[in-house]
Amino acid sequence: MDTRPVRRRVGRAERERQILDAAIAVFGERGYQSASMDQVAERVGVTKPVLYTHFGSKHGLLLACIARARAELLEVTSAAAASAATPEEMLRRGTLAFFDYLERQAPEWTILYGESAVAGEAIEEIRAQQTDFIATLLAAQAPGTDPQRLTGWAQVIVGACERLALWRARAGITSEEATGYLMDLVWTGLSGGAAGPANPPEQGRDNPSQ
Numbered sequence: 001m002d003t004r005p006v007r008r009r010v011g012r013a014e015r016e017r018q019i020l021d022a023a024i025a026v027f028g029e030r031g032y033q034s035a036s037m038d039q040v041a042e043r044v045g046v047t048k049p050v051l052y053t054h055f056g057s058k059h060g061l062l063l064a065c066i067a068r069a070r071a072e073l074l075e076v077t078s079a080a081a082a083s084a085a086t087p088e089e090m091l092r093r094g095t096l097a098f099f100d101y102l103e104r105q106a107p108e109w110t111i112l113y114g115e116s117a118v119a120g121e122a123i124e125e126i127r128a129q130q131t132d133f134i135a136t137l138l139a140a141q142a143p144g145t146d147p148q149r150l151t152g153w154a155q156v157i158v159g160a161c162e163r164l165a166l167w168r169a170r171a172g173i174t175s176e177e178a179t180g181y182l183m184d185l186v187w188t189g190l191s192g193g194a195a196g197p198a199n200p201p202e203q204g205r206d207n208p209s210q
Helices: 010-031 037-044 048-055 058-082 089-102 104-114 117-139 147-171 175-193
Strands: none
Touching: 010 037, 010 048, 010 058, 010 104, 037 048, 037 058, 048 058, 058 089, 058 104, 058 117, 089 104, 089 117, 089 147, 089 175, 117 147, 147 175
């Protein structure tokens, strides 16, 4: 009787998930340039040609890792914002979810913001995704505001979040603290003049009492 264990056939989706998990771990540990497809294949327990069959190249594998992180980031921030009752709480919960995601998924964070030289366009797509998401939240606070102003505010917030994320990793700042710092700055400013005109009239102009 043949007592050898029967190897379970792995479906394509599950195999790709396994490969991406391994690639993220290897890229996070060694950096993209120093990592090899052999190391990823060994981590998964498959041959290197299997990786090429699924992703075409090492660069294709990196882009797939970034694409998955992009989808996950939008999912967690959107879900957090959807659970809020007010625009302010939407922004607060979405920002906290952003920092929590980067803390939980440290290897993804390393790849997202450490490989701009080889995946700049894909990383810019993530920034654009988050900018659109935040601009939508801000529109709920300032209905009727020029969409370009909303996008400008969102660009500032996305940039601030990235810098806060880099700093908090070194300084030991919690997700809650980083979120508080962001809200202290941007929400006070936005709530004070969000719906106002881009260029307020000078004193005395168009004032019938003068």
